[in-house]
Amino acid sequence: MKAPLSWIREFVDVKASAEEIGALMGLRGLPLESLETHGDDVVMDFEVTANRPDCMSVIGIAREIATAYKLPLAAGGTKVPPLQPNGNVPITIEEPELCCRYVGAVADVTIGPSPKWMQDRLAMCGVRPISNIVDITNYVMLELGQPMHAFDLAKMRQGKIVVRRAKAGESMTTLDGKKRTLSGDMLVIADAECAEDIGGVMGGASSEISSATKRVAFEAAYFAPSQIRSTSKKLGLKTEASSRFERGADRTAPPRAMARALQLLEQIGAGSFTGDATDNYPTPYQPRTTHLDRARIRGLLGMDVPDESVTRILSSLDFDPEMTSTGWLVTAPPWRVDMHRQVDLIEEVGRHHGFEHLPTTFPGVEQAPPPSDPRIARDRRARTALLGIGFSEAISFAFIASKAAEPFLDGQEPVAIANPLSELFTTMRPSLLSGVIDAVSHNRRHGRPDVRLFEIGTRFSPDGETRGAGFAWTGLATPDHWSGARRAVDFYDVKGVVDQLAAEYQVTPSFSETKKSYLVEGRTAAIVVNGKTIGVFGQLAPAIAAARDLPATDEIYAGEIDLDALSAAAPAETLRAAALPKYPSVVRDVSILVADTLSAETVRGTIRSAAPETLIQIREFDRYQGKGIPDGKVSVSFRLTFQSPDRTLTDDEVQAAMQRIMDALTDNLQAVQR
Amino acid sequence: MPQLGYRHPLSLIRDEVIEIFTRLGYQVLEGPEIEDDYHNFEALNMPADHPARDMHDTLYLEKPIKSAGRPLTLLRTHTSAMQIRHMENNPPPVRLVAIGPVYRRDNLDLTHTPMFHQVEGLVVGKGITLADLKGTVSAMARELFGSAEVRFRPSFFPYTEPSAEVDIRCFKCAGAGCALCKKSGWIEILGSGMVHPAVFEAVGYNPDEVTGFAFGMGVERVAQLKWGVGDIRLFYENDLRFLEQFGI
Numbered sequence: 001m002k003a004p005l006s007w008i009r010e011f012v013d014v015k016a017s018a019e020e021i022g023a024l025m026g027l028r029g030l031p032l033e034s035l036e037t038h039g040d041d042v043v044m045d046f047e048v049t050a051n052r053p054d055c056m057s058v059i060g061i062a063r064e065i066a067t068a069y070k071l072p073l074a075a076g077g078t079k080v081p082p083l084q085p086n087g088n089v090p091i092t093i094e095e096p097e098l099c100c101r102y103v104g105a106v107a108d109v110t111i112g113p114s115p116k117w118m119q120d121r122l123a124m125c126g127v128r129p130i131s132n133i134v135d136i137t138n139y140v141m142l143e144l145g146q147p148m149h150a151f152d153l154a155k156m157r158q159g160k161i162v163v164r165r166a167k168a169g170e171s172m173t174t175l176d177g178k179k180r181t182l183s184g185d186m187l188v189i190a191d192a193e194c195a196e197d198i199g200g201v202m203g204g205a206s207s208e209i210s211s212a213t214k215r216v217a218f219e220a221a222y223f224a225p226s227q228i229r230s231t232s233k234k235l236g237l238k239t240e241a242s243s244r245f246e247r248g249a250d251r252t253a254p255p256r257a258m259a260r261a262l263q264l265l266e267q268i269g270a271g272s273f274t275g276d277a278t279d280n281y282p283t284p285y286q287p288r289t290t291h292l293d294r295a296r297i298r299g300l301l302g303m304d305v306p307d308e309s310v311t312r313i314l315s316s317l318d319f320d321p322e323m324t325s326t327g328w329l330v331t332a333p334p335w336r337v338d339m340h341r342q343v344d345l346i347e348e349v350g351r352h353h354g355f356e357h358l359p360t361t362f363p364g365v366e367q368a369p370p371p372s373d374p375r376i377a378r379d380r381r382a383r384t385a386l387l388g389i390g391f392s393e394a395i396s397f398a399f400i401a402s403k404a405a406e407p408f409l410d411g412q413e414p415v416a417i418a419n420p421l422s423e424l425f426t427t428m429r430p431s432l433l434s435g436v437i438d439a440v441s442h443n444r445r446h447g448r449p450d451v452r453l454f455e456i457g458t459r460f461s462p463d464g465e466t467r468g469a470g471f472a473w474t475g476l477a478t479p480d481h482w483s484g485a486r487r488a489v490d491f492y493d494v495k496g497v498v499d500q501l502a503a504e505y506q507v508t509p510s511f512s513e514t515k516k517s518y519l520v521e522g523r524t525a526a527i528v529v530n531g532k533t534i535g536v537f538g539q540l541a542p543a544i545a546a547a548r549d550l551p552a553t554d555e556i557y558a559g560e561i562d563l564d565a566l567s568a569a570a571p572a573e574t575l576r577a578a579a580l581p582k583y584p585s586v587v588r589d590v591s592i593l594v595a596d597t598l599s600a601e602t603v604r605g606t607i608r609s610a611a612p613e614t615l616i617q618i619r620e621f622d623r624y625q626g627k628g629i630p631d632g633k634v635s636v637s638f639r640l641t642f643q644s645p646d647r648t649l650t651d652d653e654v655q656a657a658m659q660r661i662m663d664a665l666t667d668n669l670q671a672v673q674r
Numbered sequence: 675m676p677q678l679g680y681r682h683p684l685s686l687i688r689d690e691v692i693e694i695f696t697r698l699g700y701q702v703l704e705g706p707e708i709e710d711d712y713h714n715f716e717a718l719n720m721p722a723d724h725p726a727r728d729m730h731d732t733l734y735l736e737k738p739i740k741s742a743g744r745p746l747t748l749l750r751t752h753t754s755a756m757q758i759r760h761m762e763n764n765p766p767p768v769r770l771v772a773i774g775p776v777y778r779r780d781n782l783d784l785t786h787t788p789m790f791h792q793v794e795g796l797v798v799g800k801g802i803t804l805a806d807l808k809g810t811v812s813a814m815a816r817e818l819f820g821s822a823e824v825r826f827r828p829s830f831f832p833y834t835e836p837s838a839e840v841d842i843r844c845f846k847c848a849g850a851g852c853a854l855c856k857k858s859g860w861i862e863i864l865g866s867g868m869v870h871p872a873v874f875e876a877v878g879y880n881p882d883e884v885t886g887f888a889f890g891m892g893v894e895r896v897a898q899l900k901w902g903v904g905d906i907r908l909f910y911e912n913d914l915r916f917l918e919q920f921g922i
Contacts, residue, residue, distance in 0.1 A: 029829065031827065049829065050830060051830045225723070229723050299885065300836075301804045301836075302806060302808075303803075303805060343836070343868070343870070343871060344835060347828070347836035347837075350804070350836050355804075355825075355827070355838060356825070356826075358805045360809045360812055361805045361808070362806060362810065362813070363797055363802050363806040363809075365769070366767045366799055367767060369696075369700060370701045370764075371701060372692075373703045373704045375704060376692065383685070387678055387679040388679075390678060391679040392681075392682075392914060393681050395684055395909065395912070396910055397788070397789045398777075399733075413737075415708075415735060415739065417734065417735060417749075418734040419733060419734055419779065420733070421779055421780075425788060428735075439911075439912035442913060443914050446913060446915070448914055451914065452679060453912060454679075458707055458775075463739075465706055465707060465708065479676070
């Protein structure tokens with residue numbers, strides 16, 4: 001709300017500068033947004049919170065300043081004799097719930113410009129001067145906070161004013177020149193036939209004040225906030241009037257505003273009141289009284305406010321506090337629509353006494369804190385593991401473009417946003433991979449050849465939310481340094497990432513071949529734990545990479561794992577440390593030729609099932625295809641470690657075990673020993 | 675030589691905040707990101723036609739997600755929704771922080787992104803006061819910024835009464851006035867207040883028996899202030915040249 005300091009000073013004799021006033025009011029709940037000099041005046045733009053429509057007026061702001069500076073509030077120019085309605089203006093309110101009061105008054109006018117001082121003030125408040133009559137209505141609104149309107153009475157059929165709902169399909173052209181179709185839930189001010197004004201929002205063009213206007217009907221009314229809000233929203237029309245009414249106006253203000261408007265009319269020589277005025281007021285305002293408990297002030301704020309300060313602050317804000325044995329019985333002024341409960345009064349007392357007087361205390365701990373969300377510690381473990389393998393952490397928006405989401409939907413419906421900000425943010429991500437791939441792409445396009453990124457976050461589906469970890473790796477697998485061989489990342493590197501991530505939760509996953517549209521066929525593995533697929537990894541399909549602007553030559557390996565499922569698979573029992581083995585281990589290598597379509601997993605399984613319990617480790621240490629190996633075959637070498645916790649193994653029994661393993665490999669997998 | 679990855683700056687702040695409040699005896703909660711209107715607005719004293727809803731431009735789902743209770747229709751605009759869920763299921767006292775991503779229909783610019791991270795604290799019990807809130811945010815500010823002097827400015831939030839914006843003494847110029855604090859000597863860091871009795875009533879607490887305070891702060895804003903990040907969008911580009919500035 002913009003207010004010139006000169007106007008404010010008509011109501012409160014404050015000597016402080018605009019800057020000083022701004023600084024203090026910031027600590028009293030009415031912060032200054034900006035200051036602007038206009039000649040020898042200063043326009044103060046205050047930020048008015050949604051609960052304080054009364055401060056959308058010069059007098060409202062002046063009242064706050066007067067209270068903050070412990071000064072009296074003067075009536076200024078608003079000290080005018082009260083309106084004496086004779087009831088001669090025919091006003092019908094058909095919807096008393098939506099319009100609780102309508103004051104109309106008729107005046108004979110000579111249309112022309114308003115005086116310079118009035119035009120200047122309106123302009124300083126950001127309102128365009130139009131004509132003397134329209135300017136009067138705006139001036140009163142800015143001064144008192146009561147929106148007003150003026151109709152060209154000659155254009156009002158039969159001179160009638162009817163407050164009714166719009167008829168279905170009824171339309172009218174508003175003052176901004178737009179033709180608007182109204183609906184039955186909107187409130188209009190009509191003449192005997194047609195809607196002439198969207199009540200409390202904007203007037204109509206057909207009864208607009210023109211240079212030919214001779215007689216006007218001024219309106220000062222009260223409209224229900226929810227009604228104004230819904231109409232304004234529906235029409236996409238926010239005006240100075242609607243923004244005041246929708247927050248809640250003062251039901252007792254219309255006659256005061258009318259009297260002020262009629263006085264200004266005579267003062268600036270724009271016309272004269274005919275004496276005809278009606279105050280149609282079907283539901284009179286009932287003052288609200290709340291008890292303010294002295295002990296409760298301290299109980300809520302944690303600071304003492306002296307009784308005389310409580311009384312002074314409330315009285316200065318035009319509340320009526322009446323002392324009782326335990327506190328005050330307080331009647332709120334009618335414009336304080338934000339006063340509902342005792343806490344509202346405590347806030348008034350607290351903010352004007354000054355939060356700067358608050359002591360610094362600390363709440364005592366009454367009980368041991370209950371546990372935090374287990375996902376916090378759990379995700380931290382995944383994060384630590386991935387950071388340790390050289391992946392940096394990414395955070396991306398949880399909404400993505402629908403096209404980017406598509407490959408990851410897996411037949412599920414997307415979780416779409418009804419009112420997205422843009423095409424880029426239409427769908428809640430079904431997978432973390434789209435964000436991670438975009439981040440890889442961003443870095444590749446900014447000159448980074450080797451990128452390792454991961455993100456831990458929420459994935460969305462019609463079944464709800466799950467937490468996962470997604471990661472992608474492109475470029476070198478080894479450090480880029482002269483001391484070692486350079487090698488690009490491959491399938492087994494990302495498998496290693498999954499192994500280590502799972503090991504963080506003491507889970508050993510198995511892997512099975514699978515197909516995903518976003519991964520290269522044959523280089524895709526499902527991560528299986530306890531027979532359930534909890535993730536996938538492999539080489540990113542070139543089509544997906546191309547769609548995310550990645551260079552065509554890049555090989556990107558990526559994977560995603562469900563952290564909820566992974567941590568659920570973690571063994572529940574507490575870890576027990578094992579004693580170190582007392583007896584030596586025996587190592588045997590075996591090299592075999594098998595069909596190259598066999599997975600390492602199958603070979604491993606066969607070995608495991610044929611071996612005694614003393615086989616404690618199987619490691620695949622060599623794999624060879626090419627010269628000397630028949631087509632369709634592959635040579636694989638395994639290193640098997642045998643050990644017993646209670647004795648030294650004999651050569652014979654290890655040899656027997658090796659024979660059983662070899663027999664199983666031969667019988668089941670047609671393996672040939674090399 | 676093996677190489678470690680780099681932490682995301684938002685994740686560093688998040689963990690720092692979690693650590694501070696864990697040490698102060700708080701439990702830390704996350705909660706769902708897709709919410710219903712009741713927990714995000716109504717129970718927080720923002721009925722359907724409340725003007726304060728304008729402060730939260732909300733993103734809605736095309737099709738609600740089914741849930742056991744009310745259908746989930748929107749992306750939470752603040753983590754306060756989680757506080758309601760917690761109070762519904764747990765009697766006082768309460769001492770928690772809720773942390774996580776929140777969503778608003780804000781266009782991207784230097785200081786706004788449609789998704790950002792929030793941390794909100796809630797303390798409920800017998801005799802909790804606004805002065806306790808001051809002590810708490812002052813302790814937090816000292817840990818996060820090394821500046822313990824705080825200033826409360828009265829403000830308005832529908833779910834707190836009284837409400838206050840909290841400024842800390844500028845940690846860069848110690849109040850002398852610099853570019854960071856726009857020459858005011860103070861930096862706004864959070865919104866806060868005493869829990870509105872209507873919120874207590876909505877979760878079945880008796881506002882005559884308990885009082886409480888709540889505060890909320892943006893994780894991005896803390897990171898921006900602390901490290902002088904001018905453009906909030908940098909947090910979501912995941913450019914390694916940016917990420918690698920924040921240590922491991």
